[in-house]
Amino acid sequence: AQSVSQHNHHVILSEAASLELGCNYSYGGTVNLFWYVQYPGQHLQLLLKYFSGDPLVKGIKGFEAEFIKSKFSFNLRKPSVQWSDTAEYFCAVSLFSGGYNKLIFGAGTRLAVHP
């Protein structure tokens, strides 16, 4: 079955630390890849997406992610986190099958950034 795995459930960092959140998926077909962010008490918002082309994609607020096809991975990175990055981060994979897209989310990673 198709699945999305996020390696870390909780991450605690100090401001200015570097961030890398792991994401792996299991599906051999055509995929589109996304990272969504959910700030406390809010709905999910798109952080960045990969459809094709340059495997290193840049999103909002200084986030970037790298698609490594051979590893089925799409890790999220940020060189220097801020307190305002405290949120839950979801990796998602859109599977194109049977003429339709189906978006599958990982379990999420809660990031807490301490000042």
Place this chain on the structure above:
Amino acid sequence: DAGVIQSPRHEVTEMGQEVTLRCKPISGHNSLFWYRQTMMRGLELLIYFNNNVPIDDSGMPEDRFSAKMPNASFSTLKIQPSEPRDSAVYFCASSSGTGPMSSPLHFGNGTRLTVT
């Protein structure tokens, strides 16, 4: 663009009661998704519609759950009868396109359901 609109924002009900959650997708979007978010299970896809037709309802937990999309601008998720374990935040999301280059989902603010 008003975004995806969900109502109510909060719902508190007693076990056994019927609950109806509502969603208005973004105008022009042809795909609509219902997700449930809990601490234990994270974000689960319950059902999704394309052009008002249910495409995949394999995530619907059991027969107590039903979803409809009578037209392109409205969908409902109904739980009858509700149980305490249904307590969660229910998100509706919409997107456009059905080809491989799918557009990102736009989420509503969610409905926080508490069943006592």
